[in-house]
Amino acid sequence: MGNENTAFEGKVALVTGAARGQGRSHALAFAERGADLVICDRCADTAGVAYALGTQEELAETARLIEGLGRKVISAKVDTQDRPALEQLVARAEEEFGHVDIAVANAGVSGMSPITEHSQAVWDDVVGTNLTGVFNTLAAVAPGMAQRGYGRIVTVSSMLGRSSAPTQAAYTASKWGVIGMSKSVAQELAHSGVTVNIVAPGNIDTPMVRNDNLFRTIRPDLDAPTWDDVAPILGMLHAQPVAILDPAEVTRAVLFLTDEASAHITGIVIPVDAGAATRTSA
Template sequence: MGRLEGKVAYITGGARGMGAELARTFAAEGADIVISDICENIDTVRYDLGTKDELEAVAEEVRSLGRRCVAEVADVRSQKQLDAVTAKALQDFGKIDIVCANAGIHGVAKFTTMTEQQWDDLLGVNLTGIWKTAKSTAPSMIERQSGCFIITASVSAREPLPEYAHYTTAKHGVIGLARSLGVELGPDNVRVNTILPGPIDTYLNDNPVNRDWAAGFKGATTEDMHAAIRNWHNLRGRGALPAKAVANAALYLASDEAEHVHGAELVVDAGHLLLPGFNHSPVQPEGYPRRPNEGYNPYAD
Protein backbone atom coordinates (compact mmCIF):
# COMPACT_ATOMS: atom_id res chain seq x y z
CA MET A 1 0.00 0.00 0.00
CA GLY A 2 1.39 3.39 -1.02
CA ARG A 3 1.89 6.33 1.28
CA LEU A 4 -0.80 8.31 -0.58
CA GLU A 5 -3.27 5.50 -1.22
CA GLY A 6 -6.80 6.87 -1.68
CA LYS A 7 -5.64 10.48 -1.92
CA VAL A 8 -6.25 12.97 -4.74
CA ALA A 9 -3.47 15.43 -5.57
CA TYR A 10 -3.77 18.53 -7.73
CA ILE A 11 -0.49 19.83 -9.18
CA THR A 12 -0.10 23.07 -11.12
CA GLY A 13 2.72 23.38 -13.64
CA GLY A 14 2.36 19.68 -14.29
CA ALA A 15 3.45 19.42 -17.93
CA ARG A 16 7.12 18.88 -17.15
CA GLY A 17 9.92 19.53 -14.69
CA MET A 18 9.12 19.43 -10.99
CA GLY A 19 5.38 19.29 -11.61
CA ALA A 20 5.68 16.20 -13.80
CA GLU A 21 7.95 14.52 -11.24
CA LEU A 22 5.48 15.32 -8.46
CA ALA A 23 2.71 13.68 -10.51
CA ARG A 24 4.77 10.54 -11.15
CA THR A 25 5.96 10.24 -7.55
CA PHE A 26 2.53 10.77 -6.02
CA ALA A 27 0.88 8.37 -8.47
CA ALA A 28 3.47 5.68 -7.69
CA GLU A 29 2.47 6.07 -4.03
CA GLY A 30 -1.23 5.53 -4.78
CA ALA A 31 -2.69 8.98 -5.43
CA ASP A 32 -5.05 9.91 -8.24
CA ILE A 33 -3.73 12.99 -9.99
CA VAL A 34 -5.01 16.28 -11.37
CA ILE A 35 -2.46 18.28 -13.39
CA SER A 36 -2.74 21.60 -15.14
CA ASP A 37 -0.42 23.84 -17.12
CA ILE A 38 -0.66 26.95 -19.29
CA CYS A 39 0.52 25.02 -22.40
CA GLU A 40 1.55 28.16 -24.28
CA ASN A 41 4.44 30.57 -24.13
CA ILE A 42 4.52 33.88 -22.27
CA ASP A 43 6.11 36.68 -24.29
CA THR A 44 8.38 37.90 -21.47
CA VAL A 45 9.79 34.43 -20.74
CA ARG A 46 12.93 33.68 -22.77
CA TYR A 47 12.46 29.90 -23.00
CA ASP A 48 9.61 27.69 -24.19
CA LEU A 49 7.03 26.61 -21.64
CA GLY A 50 5.36 23.21 -21.38
CA THR A 51 3.02 22.03 -24.12
CA LYS A 52 -0.31 20.25 -24.22
CA ASP A 53 1.42 17.17 -25.66
CA GLU A 54 3.79 17.12 -22.67
CA LEU A 55 0.85 17.50 -20.28
CA GLU A 56 -0.93 14.57 -21.89
CA ALA A 57 2.26 12.50 -21.83
CA VAL A 58 2.51 12.98 -18.06
CA ALA A 59 -1.15 12.00 -17.71
CA GLU A 60 -0.44 8.79 -19.64
CA GLU A 61 2.48 8.01 -17.35
CA VAL A 62 0.18 8.40 -14.36
CA ARG A 63 -2.42 6.12 -15.92
CA SER A 64 0.25 3.54 -16.73
CA LEU A 65 0.84 3.33 -12.97
CA GLY A 66 -2.78 2.33 -12.49
CA ARG A 67 -3.99 5.69 -11.25
CA ARG A 68 -6.64 8.02 -12.64
CA CYS A 69 -5.60 11.39 -14.03
CA VAL A 70 -7.30 14.62 -15.08
CA ALA A 71 -5.12 16.86 -17.25
CA GLU A 72 -6.39 20.35 -18.08
CA VAL A 73 -4.97 23.46 -19.71
CA ALA A 74 -5.13 26.36 -17.27
CA ASP A 75 -3.18 29.56 -16.63
CA VAL A 76 -2.72 30.14 -12.89
CA ARG A 77 -3.21 33.87 -13.54
CA SER A 78 -6.85 33.11 -14.43
CA GLN A 79 -9.22 32.44 -11.54
CA LYS A 80 -11.87 31.28 -14.00
CA GLN A 81 -9.59 28.65 -15.53
CA LEU A 82 -8.41 27.41 -12.13
CA ASP A 83 -11.98 27.19 -10.86
CA ALA A 84 -12.88 25.07 -13.89
CA VAL A 85 -10.06 22.61 -13.13
CA THR A 86 -11.11 22.40 -9.48
CA ALA A 87 -14.72 21.77 -10.49
CA LYS A 88 -13.61 19.02 -12.86
CA ALA A 89 -11.48 17.41 -10.15
CA LEU A 90 -14.33 17.46 -7.63
CA GLN A 91 -16.76 16.12 -10.22
CA ASP A 92 -14.49 13.22 -11.20
CA PHE A 93 -12.87 12.39 -7.85
CA GLY A 94 -15.19 13.90 -5.24
CA LYS A 95 -12.41 15.58 -3.28
CA ILE A 96 -8.95 17.14 -3.37
CA ASP A 97 -6.63 16.08 -0.55
CA ILE A 98 -3.34 17.64 -1.65
CA VAL A 99 -2.59 20.78 -3.64
CA CYS A 100 0.93 21.37 -4.96
CA ALA A 101 1.00 25.02 -6.01
CA ASN A 102 4.05 24.51 -8.18
CA ALA A 103 3.65 26.55 -11.40
CA GLY A 104 6.48 29.03 -11.86
CA ILE A 105 8.54 30.93 -14.42
CA HIS A 106 12.04 32.39 -14.40
CA GLY A 107 13.48 35.65 -15.64
CA VAL A 108 16.42 37.99 -15.17
CA ALA A 109 16.46 41.77 -15.59
CA LYS A 110 17.82 44.88 -13.89
CA PHE A 111 15.06 46.53 -11.91
CA THR A 112 15.82 49.85 -13.63
CA THR A 113 15.21 48.45 -17.12
CA MET A 114 12.66 45.73 -16.32
CA THR A 115 9.36 46.34 -18.10
CA GLU A 116 6.04 46.43 -16.29
CA GLN A 117 5.00 43.38 -18.30
CA GLN A 118 8.04 41.39 -17.10
CA TRP A 119 7.20 42.30 -13.50
CA ASP A 120 3.49 41.59 -13.88
CA ASP A 121 3.96 38.24 -15.65
CA LEU A 122 6.47 36.86 -13.18
CA LEU A 123 4.59 37.94 -10.07
CA GLY A 124 1.32 36.91 -11.69
CA VAL A 125 2.50 33.32 -12.13
CA ASN A 126 4.88 32.88 -9.19
CA LEU A 127 2.91 34.65 -6.47
CA THR A 128 -0.60 35.69 -7.43
CA GLY A 129 -1.12 32.31 -9.11
CA ILE A 130 -0.60 30.59 -5.76
CA TRP A 131 -3.20 32.80 -4.10
CA LYS A 132 -5.67 32.06 -6.89
CA THR A 133 -4.92 28.32 -6.70
CA ALA A 134 -5.59 28.38 -2.97
CA LYS A 135 -8.79 30.40 -3.42
CA SER A 136 -10.02 27.80 -5.87
CA THR A 137 -9.19 24.66 -3.90
CA ALA A 138 -9.34 25.59 -0.22
CA PRO A 139 -13.16 25.80 0.15
CA SER A 140 -13.65 22.07 -0.48
CA MET A 141 -10.87 21.28 2.01
CA ILE A 142 -12.46 23.54 4.61
CA GLU A 143 -15.78 21.80 4.05
CA ARG A 144 -14.16 18.39 4.61
CA GLN A 145 -11.97 19.70 7.46
CA SER A 146 -8.98 18.03 5.89
CA GLY A 147 -6.29 18.87 3.35
CA CYS A 148 -2.71 19.74 2.60
CA PHE A 149 -1.05 22.54 0.62
CA ILE A 150 2.54 22.19 -0.55
CA ILE A 151 3.80 25.42 -2.08
CA THR A 152 6.93 25.72 -4.21
CA ALA A 153 9.03 28.68 -3.11
CA SER A 154 12.82 28.93 -3.64
CA VAL A 155 16.01 29.69 -1.77
CA SER A 156 15.39 33.12 -3.31
CA ALA A 157 12.73 33.45 -0.63
CA ARG A 158 15.62 33.92 1.80
CA GLU A 159 18.25 35.76 -0.21
CA PRO A 160 18.51 38.27 -3.07
CA LEU A 161 20.43 37.85 -6.30
CA PRO A 162 21.40 40.60 -8.76
CA GLU A 163 18.93 41.28 -11.57
CA TYR A 164 16.35 39.21 -9.73
CA ALA A 165 14.12 41.84 -8.12
CA HIS A 166 10.86 40.44 -9.49
CA TYR A 167 11.80 36.81 -8.78
CA THR A 168 13.11 37.55 -5.28
CA THR A 169 10.05 39.65 -4.48
CA ALA A 170 7.72 36.92 -5.67
CA LYS A 171 9.45 34.17 -3.70
CA HIS A 172 9.66 36.25 -0.52
CA GLY A 173 5.96 36.90 -1.03
CA VAL A 174 5.26 33.19 -1.38
CA ILE A 175 6.59 32.60 2.13
CA GLY A 176 4.43 35.38 3.53
CA LEU A 177 1.39 34.10 1.68
CA ALA A 178 2.00 30.53 2.86
CA ARG A 179 2.28 31.67 6.47
CA SER A 180 -0.96 33.62 6.15
CA LEU A 181 -2.73 30.66 4.56
CA GLY A 182 -1.44 28.45 7.34
CA VAL A 183 -2.76 30.73 10.07
CA GLU A 184 -6.21 30.86 8.45
CA LEU A 185 -6.48 27.20 7.43
CA GLY A 186 -4.92 25.52 10.46
CA PRO A 187 -8.14 25.64 12.51
CA ASP A 188 -9.84 23.77 9.63
CA ASN A 189 -7.22 21.00 9.82
CA VAL A 190 -5.68 22.05 6.49
CA ARG A 191 -1.89 21.96 6.62
CA VAL A 192 0.26 24.43 4.66
CA ASN A 193 3.97 23.92 4.05
CA THR A 194 6.53 25.26 1.59
CA ILE A 195 9.54 23.79 -0.18
CA LEU A 196 12.55 26.01 -0.96
CA PRO A 197 14.55 24.38 -3.77
CA GLY A 198 17.92 25.46 -5.04
CA PRO A 199 18.70 25.04 -8.76
CA ILE A 200 16.90 21.95 -10.11
CA ASP A 201 17.78 19.94 -13.21
CA THR A 202 14.77 20.83 -15.34
CA TYR A 203 14.28 22.69 -18.60
CA LEU A 204 13.75 25.91 -16.64
CA ASN A 205 17.50 25.83 -15.95
CA ASP A 206 18.75 23.61 -18.78
CA ASN A 207 17.79 25.72 -21.79
CA PRO A 208 20.13 27.75 -24.03
CA VAL A 209 19.42 31.11 -22.39
CA ASN A 210 19.64 29.97 -18.78
CA ARG A 211 22.66 27.72 -19.40
CA ASP A 212 24.52 30.81 -20.64
CA TRP A 213 23.23 32.83 -17.69
CA ALA A 214 24.31 30.24 -15.12
CA ALA A 215 27.73 29.64 -16.67
CA GLY A 216 28.43 33.28 -17.50
CA PHE A 217 29.50 32.78 -21.09
CA LYS A 218 27.86 32.29 -24.47
CA GLY A 219 27.35 28.79 -25.84
CA ALA A 220 27.39 27.03 -22.46
CA THR A 221 26.60 23.32 -22.44
CA THR A 222 24.57 21.36 -19.92
CA GLU A 223 27.81 20.30 -18.21
CA ASP A 224 28.95 23.95 -18.08
CA MET A 225 25.69 24.74 -16.30
CA HIS A 226 26.23 21.93 -13.79
CA ALA A 227 29.84 22.99 -13.25
CA ALA A 228 28.74 26.54 -12.44
CA ILE A 229 26.01 25.33 -10.08
CA ARG A 230 28.53 23.19 -8.17
CA ASN A 231 29.84 26.51 -6.84
CA TRP A 232 26.38 27.02 -5.36
CA HIS A 233 26.27 23.91 -3.17
CA ASN A 234 27.93 22.81 0.05
CA LEU A 235 27.43 19.07 -0.47
CA ARG A 236 30.16 17.62 -2.65
CA GLY A 237 29.66 17.07 -6.36
CA ARG A 238 26.12 18.41 -6.74
CA GLY A 239 25.20 20.26 -9.89
CA ALA A 240 21.56 21.10 -10.51
CA LEU A 241 19.61 18.72 -8.27
CA PRO A 242 17.24 16.11 -9.71
CA ALA A 243 13.53 16.99 -9.68
CA LYS A 244 13.06 13.83 -7.63
CA ALA A 245 14.73 15.60 -4.70
CA VAL A 246 11.83 18.05 -4.55
CA ALA A 247 9.23 15.35 -5.21
CA ASN A 248 10.55 13.24 -2.33
CA ALA A 249 10.36 16.23 0.02
CA ALA A 250 6.79 16.91 -1.12
CA LEU A 251 5.88 13.24 -0.69
CA TYR A 252 6.86 13.43 2.96
CA LEU A 253 4.85 16.63 3.49
CA ALA A 254 1.83 15.09 1.75
CA SER A 255 1.95 11.83 3.69
CA ASP A 256 0.46 10.92 7.05
CA GLU A 257 4.01 10.91 8.41
CA ALA A 258 3.79 14.71 8.34
CA GLU A 259 0.30 14.93 9.83
CA HIS A 260 1.53 17.34 12.52
CA VAL A 261 3.84 19.37 10.23
CA HIS A 262 2.31 22.77 9.52
CA GLY A 263 4.02 26.01 8.60
CA ALA A 264 7.32 24.33 7.72
CA GLU A 265 9.77 25.75 5.19
CA LEU A 266 11.68 22.73 3.91
CA VAL A 267 14.93 23.69 2.16
CA VAL A 268 16.18 21.39 -0.62
CA ASP A 269 19.41 23.07 -1.71
CA ALA A 270 22.38 20.74 -0.99
CA GLY A 271 23.45 23.12 1.78
CA HIS A 272 23.60 26.33 -0.24
CA LEU A 273 22.09 28.49 2.49
CA LEU A 274 24.79 27.27 4.91
CA LEU A 275 27.48 28.95 2.84
CA PRO A 276 28.91 32.40 3.64
CA GLY A 277 28.37 35.30 1.27
CA PHE A 278 29.94 35.34 -2.18
CA ASN A 279 30.46 38.27 -4.54
CA HIS A 280 29.21 37.04 -7.90
CA SER A 281 30.71 39.95 -9.84
CA PRO A 282 33.87 41.30 -8.15
CA VAL A 283 35.73 44.22 -9.69
CA GLN A 284 39.08 42.85 -10.89
CA PRO A 285 42.25 44.98 -11.18
CA GLU A 286 43.18 46.43 -14.55
CA GLY A 287 45.02 43.92 -16.71
CA TYR A 288 43.48 40.88 -15.05
CA PRO A 289 43.12 38.16 -17.73
CA ARG A 290 39.54 37.37 -18.63
CA ARG A 291 38.06 34.26 -20.14
CA PRO A 292 36.59 34.77 -23.65
CA ASN A 293 32.93 35.79 -23.30
CA GLU A 294 33.31 35.98 -19.50
CA GLY A 295 30.53 37.98 -17.93
CA TYR A 296 28.17 37.24 -20.80
CA ASN A 297 24.55 37.77 -19.84
CA PRO A 298 21.97 36.60 -22.39
CA TYR A 299 19.29 38.68 -20.67
CA ALA A 300 21.22 41.84 -21.57
CA ASP A 301 20.80 41.15 -25.32
Protein backbone atom coordinates (compact mmCIF):
# COMPACT_ATOMS: atom_id res chain seq x y z
CA MET A 1 0.00 0.00 0.00
CA GLY A 2 1.23 3.52 -0.81
CA ASN A 3 1.50 6.41 1.61
CA GLU A 4 -2.06 7.49 2.41
CA ASN A 5 -1.10 11.20 2.34
CA THR A 6 0.25 11.10 -1.18
CA ALA A 7 -2.02 8.43 -2.69
CA PHE A 8 -3.62 10.88 -5.14
CA GLU A 9 -0.60 13.02 -6.02
CA GLY A 10 -0.60 13.92 -9.71
CA LYS A 11 -4.26 12.99 -10.08
CA VAL A 12 -7.16 15.27 -11.02
CA ALA A 13 -10.56 14.55 -9.48
CA LEU A 14 -13.97 15.85 -10.55
CA VAL A 15 -16.60 15.98 -7.80
CA THR A 16 -20.14 17.10 -8.61
CA GLY A 17 -22.39 18.63 -5.94
CA ALA A 18 -19.31 19.77 -4.03
CA ALA A 19 -20.64 22.93 -2.39
CA ARG A 20 -21.31 21.08 0.86
CA GLY A 21 -22.17 17.71 2.41
CA GLN A 22 -20.62 14.52 1.08
CA GLY A 23 -19.30 16.22 -2.07
CA ARG A 24 -17.23 18.69 -0.05
CA SER A 25 -15.96 15.85 2.17
CA HIS A 26 -14.81 13.83 -0.88
CA ALA A 27 -13.20 16.86 -2.56
CA LEU A 28 -11.22 17.84 0.54
CA ALA A 29 -10.08 14.25 1.10
CA PHE A 30 -8.67 14.12 -2.46
CA ALA A 31 -6.95 17.48 -1.93
CA GLU A 32 -5.46 16.36 1.39
CA ARG A 33 -3.96 13.39 -0.45
CA GLY A 34 -2.40 15.42 -3.25
CA ALA A 35 -5.01 15.66 -6.02
CA ASP A 36 -6.07 18.78 -7.90
CA LEU A 37 -9.82 19.26 -8.10
CA VAL A 38 -12.61 20.13 -10.49
CA ILE A 39 -15.74 20.93 -8.53
CA CYS A 40 -19.22 22.03 -9.48
CA ASP A 41 -22.63 22.58 -7.96
CA ARG A 42 -25.92 23.90 -9.28
CA CYS A 43 -25.95 26.56 -6.52
CA ALA A 44 -29.67 27.12 -6.93
CA ASP A 45 -32.90 25.90 -5.41
CA THR A 46 -35.63 24.29 -7.50
CA ALA A 47 -39.41 23.80 -7.26
CA GLY A 48 -39.35 20.01 -6.81
CA VAL A 49 -36.89 20.03 -3.90
CA ALA A 50 -38.36 21.22 -0.60
CA TYR A 51 -35.11 22.15 1.17
CA ALA A 52 -32.38 24.66 0.34
CA LEU A 53 -29.62 23.36 -1.94
CA GLY A 54 -25.97 24.40 -1.95
CA THR A 55 -25.02 28.02 -2.60
CA GLN A 56 -22.34 29.83 -4.58
CA GLU A 57 -20.79 30.96 -1.28
CA GLU A 58 -20.56 27.34 -0.12
CA LEU A 59 -19.00 26.26 -3.43
CA ALA A 60 -16.49 29.12 -3.12
CA GLU A 61 -15.74 27.98 0.43
CA THR A 62 -15.02 24.42 -0.79
CA ALA A 63 -12.66 25.90 -3.40
CA ARG A 64 -10.98 28.08 -0.76
CA LEU A 65 -10.46 25.04 1.50
CA ILE A 66 -8.91 23.08 -1.39
CA GLU A 67 -6.54 25.94 -2.17
CA GLY A 68 -5.72 26.17 1.54
CA LEU A 69 -4.45 22.60 1.26
CA GLY A 70 -2.07 23.75 -1.48
CA ARG A 71 -3.96 22.19 -4.37
CA LYS A 72 -5.32 23.69 -7.58
CA VAL A 73 -9.05 23.86 -8.21
CA ILE A 74 -11.39 24.66 -11.08
CA SER A 75 -14.74 25.60 -9.59
CA ALA A 76 -17.88 26.21 -11.64
CA LYS A 77 -21.59 26.73 -11.16
CA VAL A 78 -22.80 23.84 -13.32
CA ASP A 79 -26.03 21.88 -13.10
CA THR A 80 -25.31 18.23 -13.89
CA GLN A 81 -28.59 18.08 -15.82
CA ASP A 82 -26.96 20.37 -18.39
CA ARG A 83 -24.82 17.95 -20.41
CA PRO A 84 -23.13 20.56 -22.64
CA ALA A 85 -22.13 22.62 -19.57
CA LEU A 86 -20.68 19.54 -17.88
CA GLU A 87 -18.80 18.57 -21.07
CA GLN A 88 -17.40 22.10 -21.28
CA LEU A 89 -16.22 21.88 -17.67
CA VAL A 90 -14.46 18.57 -18.32
CA ALA A 91 -12.93 19.96 -21.54
CA ARG A 92 -11.65 22.99 -19.61
CA ALA A 93 -10.15 20.74 -16.93
CA GLU A 94 -8.48 18.52 -19.56
CA GLU A 95 -7.08 21.64 -21.21
CA GLU A 96 -5.79 23.24 -17.99
CA PHE A 97 -4.72 20.13 -16.06
CA GLY A 98 -4.08 17.78 -18.99
CA HIS A 99 -6.29 15.00 -17.68
CA VAL A 100 -9.21 14.08 -15.43
CA ASP A 101 -8.48 10.78 -13.68
CA ILE A 102 -11.26 10.48 -11.13
CA ALA A 103 -14.94 11.41 -11.20
CA VAL A 104 -17.39 11.21 -8.33
CA ALA A 105 -20.96 11.66 -9.59
CA ASN A 106 -22.22 12.82 -6.23
CA ALA A 107 -24.77 15.58 -6.98
CA GLY A 108 -28.21 14.45 -5.86
CA VAL A 109 -31.50 15.66 -4.45
CA SER A 110 -34.24 14.14 -2.34
CA GLY A 111 -37.94 14.56 -3.04
CA MET A 112 -40.24 12.73 -0.65
CA SER A 113 -43.87 12.73 -1.70
CA PRO A 114 -46.80 10.25 -1.57
CA ILE A 115 -47.74 8.98 -5.03
CA THR A 116 -51.18 10.62 -4.68
CA GLU A 117 -49.39 14.01 -4.49
CA HIS A 118 -46.24 13.26 -6.47
CA SER A 119 -45.87 16.31 -8.72
CA GLN A 120 -44.19 16.40 -12.10
CA ALA A 121 -41.69 18.88 -10.61
CA VAL A 122 -40.55 16.39 -7.96
CA TRP A 123 -40.20 13.59 -10.52
CA ASP A 124 -38.33 15.84 -12.97
CA ASP A 125 -35.95 17.25 -10.36
CA VAL A 126 -35.17 13.94 -8.66
CA VAL A 127 -34.77 11.82 -11.79
CA GLY A 128 -33.19 14.73 -13.67
CA THR A 129 -30.38 15.14 -11.16
CA ASN A 130 -29.98 11.69 -9.62
CA LEU A 131 -30.18 9.67 -12.84
CA THR A 132 -29.75 11.95 -15.87
CA GLY A 133 -27.14 14.04 -14.03
CA VAL A 134 -25.12 10.92 -13.21
CA PHE A 135 -25.44 9.72 -16.81
CA ASN A 136 -24.22 13.13 -18.01
CA THR A 137 -21.23 12.93 -15.67
CA LEU A 138 -20.32 9.44 -16.93
CA ALA A 139 -20.73 10.60 -20.53
CA ALA A 140 -18.61 13.71 -19.97
CA VAL A 141 -15.59 11.96 -18.44
CA ALA A 142 -15.64 8.56 -20.16
CA PRO A 143 -14.21 9.59 -23.58
CA GLY A 144 -11.08 11.24 -22.17
CA MET A 145 -10.51 8.50 -19.59
CA ALA A 146 -10.92 5.73 -22.18
CA GLN A 147 -8.57 7.52 -24.56
CA ARG A 148 -5.91 7.97 -21.88
CA GLY A 149 -6.45 4.39 -20.64
CA TYR A 150 -7.01 5.37 -17.02
CA GLY A 151 -9.99 6.33 -14.90
CA ARG A 152 -11.70 5.78 -11.56
CA ILE A 153 -15.40 6.66 -11.53
CA VAL A 154 -17.68 6.44 -8.51
CA THR A 155 -21.41 7.03 -8.76
CA VAL A 156 -23.59 7.67 -5.75
CA SER A 157 -26.66 5.56 -5.19
CA SER A 158 -28.27 5.02 -1.78
CA MET A 159 -29.50 2.31 0.55
CA LEU A 160 -32.74 3.09 -1.30
CA GLY A 161 -30.96 2.00 -4.50
CA ARG A 162 -31.67 -1.61 -3.61
CA SER A 163 -34.73 -1.28 -1.40
CA SER A 164 -37.91 0.75 -1.27
CA ALA A 165 -39.91 3.01 1.01
CA PRO A 166 -43.17 4.93 0.98
CA THR A 167 -42.94 8.49 -0.49
CA GLN A 168 -39.77 7.55 -2.37
CA ALA A 169 -41.04 6.59 -5.85
CA ALA A 170 -38.86 9.05 -7.77
CA TYR A 171 -35.86 8.71 -5.47
CA THR A 172 -35.81 4.90 -5.54
CA ALA A 173 -36.35 4.91 -9.32
CA SER A 174 -33.34 7.19 -9.70
CA LYS A 175 -31.08 5.35 -7.26
CA TRP A 176 -31.93 1.82 -8.55
CA GLY A 177 -31.22 3.25 -12.00
CA VAL A 178 -27.79 4.51 -10.96
CA ILE A 179 -26.72 0.97 -10.02
CA GLY A 180 -27.82 -0.66 -13.29
CA MET A 181 -26.43 2.17 -15.39
CA SER A 182 -23.08 2.16 -13.59
CA LYS A 183 -22.68 -1.62 -13.91
CA SER A 184 -23.37 -1.40 -17.65
CA VAL A 185 -20.78 1.33 -18.08
CA ALA A 186 -18.32 -0.65 -15.93
CA GLN A 187 -18.58 -3.53 -18.42
CA GLU A 188 -18.27 -1.20 -21.37
CA LEU A 189 -15.12 0.45 -20.02
CA ALA A 190 -13.59 -2.78 -18.70
CA HIS A 191 -11.08 -2.87 -21.56
CA SER A 192 -10.02 0.75 -21.11
CA GLY A 193 -8.37 0.88 -17.69
CA VAL A 194 -11.41 2.69 -16.34
CA THR A 195 -13.32 1.35 -13.33
CA VAL A 196 -16.87 2.32 -12.41
CA ASN A 197 -18.17 1.56 -8.92
CA ILE A 198 -21.05 2.64 -6.76
CA VAL A 199 -21.39 3.76 -3.15
CA ALA A 200 -24.74 3.32 -1.44
CA PRO A 201 -24.96 5.51 1.65
CA GLY A 202 -27.40 5.09 4.52
CA ASN A 203 -28.54 8.16 6.48
CA ILE A 204 -25.69 10.64 6.22
CA ASP A 205 -25.43 13.81 8.26
CA THR A 206 -25.91 16.50 5.60
CA PRO A 207 -28.63 19.11 4.93
CA MET A 208 -30.40 16.56 2.70
CA VAL A 209 -31.45 14.73 5.87
CA ARG A 210 -31.15 17.37 8.56
CA ASN A 211 -33.87 19.72 7.36
CA ASP A 212 -37.31 20.74 8.64
CA ASN A 213 -39.15 19.50 5.58
CA LEU A 214 -37.85 15.96 6.04
CA PHE A 215 -38.63 16.14 9.76
CA ARG A 216 -42.25 17.13 8.98
CA THR A 217 -42.62 14.40 6.33
CA ILE A 218 -41.45 11.77 8.80
CA ARG A 219 -43.48 13.12 11.74
CA PRO A 220 -46.68 14.68 10.28
CA ASP A 221 -48.28 14.15 13.70
CA LEU A 222 -46.11 16.90 15.25
CA ASP A 223 -46.32 20.69 14.67
CA ALA A 224 -42.59 21.35 14.85
CA PRO A 225 -40.68 18.05 14.88
CA THR A 226 -37.01 18.15 15.84
CA TRP A 227 -34.06 15.87 15.19
CA ASP A 228 -34.81 14.00 18.42
CA ASP A 229 -38.31 13.21 17.11
CA VAL A 230 -37.10 11.73 13.82
CA ALA A 231 -33.82 10.08 14.84
CA PRO A 232 -35.42 6.87 16.20
CA ILE A 233 -37.37 6.42 12.95
CA LEU A 234 -34.38 7.08 10.72
CA GLY A 235 -32.36 4.72 12.90
CA MET A 236 -34.74 1.87 12.09
CA LEU A 237 -33.55 1.98 8.47
CA HIS A 238 -30.10 0.88 9.68
CA ALA A 239 -29.33 -2.47 11.32
CA GLN A 240 -26.71 -1.06 13.69
CA PRO A 241 -28.06 1.19 16.46
CA VAL A 242 -27.08 4.52 14.90
CA ALA A 243 -29.44 7.02 13.24
CA ILE A 244 -26.97 8.94 11.11
CA LEU A 245 -23.41 8.58 9.84
CA ASP A 246 -20.68 11.14 9.16
CA PRO A 247 -19.94 12.01 5.49
CA ALA A 248 -16.33 10.98 6.17
CA GLU A 249 -17.50 7.35 6.33
CA VAL A 250 -18.68 7.53 2.72
CA THR A 251 -15.48 9.34 1.76
CA ARG A 252 -13.44 6.37 3.03
CA ALA A 253 -15.26 4.10 0.55
CA VAL A 254 -14.82 6.64 -2.26
CA LEU A 255 -11.08 6.86 -1.56
CA PHE A 256 -10.76 3.07 -1.62
CA LEU A 257 -12.60 2.74 -4.94
CA THR A 258 -10.71 5.58 -6.61
CA ASP A 259 -7.25 4.45 -5.50
CA GLU A 260 -4.94 3.56 -8.36
CA ALA A 261 -4.41 0.17 -6.67
CA SER A 262 -8.14 -0.69 -6.89
CA ALA A 263 -7.55 -1.49 -10.55
CA HIS A 264 -9.52 -4.72 -10.74
CA ILE A 265 -12.52 -3.77 -8.66
CA THR A 266 -15.25 -2.62 -11.01
CA GLY A 267 -19.03 -2.70 -11.09
CA ILE A 268 -19.45 -3.22 -7.35
CA VAL A 269 -21.70 -1.51 -4.82
CA ILE A 270 -20.25 -0.59 -1.43
CA PRO A 271 -22.99 0.10 1.09
CA VAL A 272 -22.03 2.55 3.84
CA ASP A 273 -25.28 2.11 5.69
CA ALA A 274 -24.81 0.64 9.16
CA GLY A 275 -25.93 -2.75 7.90
CA ALA A 276 -29.14 -1.74 6.12
CA ALA A 277 -28.23 -3.72 3.00
CA THR A 278 -28.15 -6.96 5.01
CA ARG A 279 -31.93 -6.94 4.68
CA THR A 280 -32.13 -6.40 0.93
CA SER A 281 -29.05 -7.72 -0.84
CA ALA A 282 -27.18 -10.97 -1.22
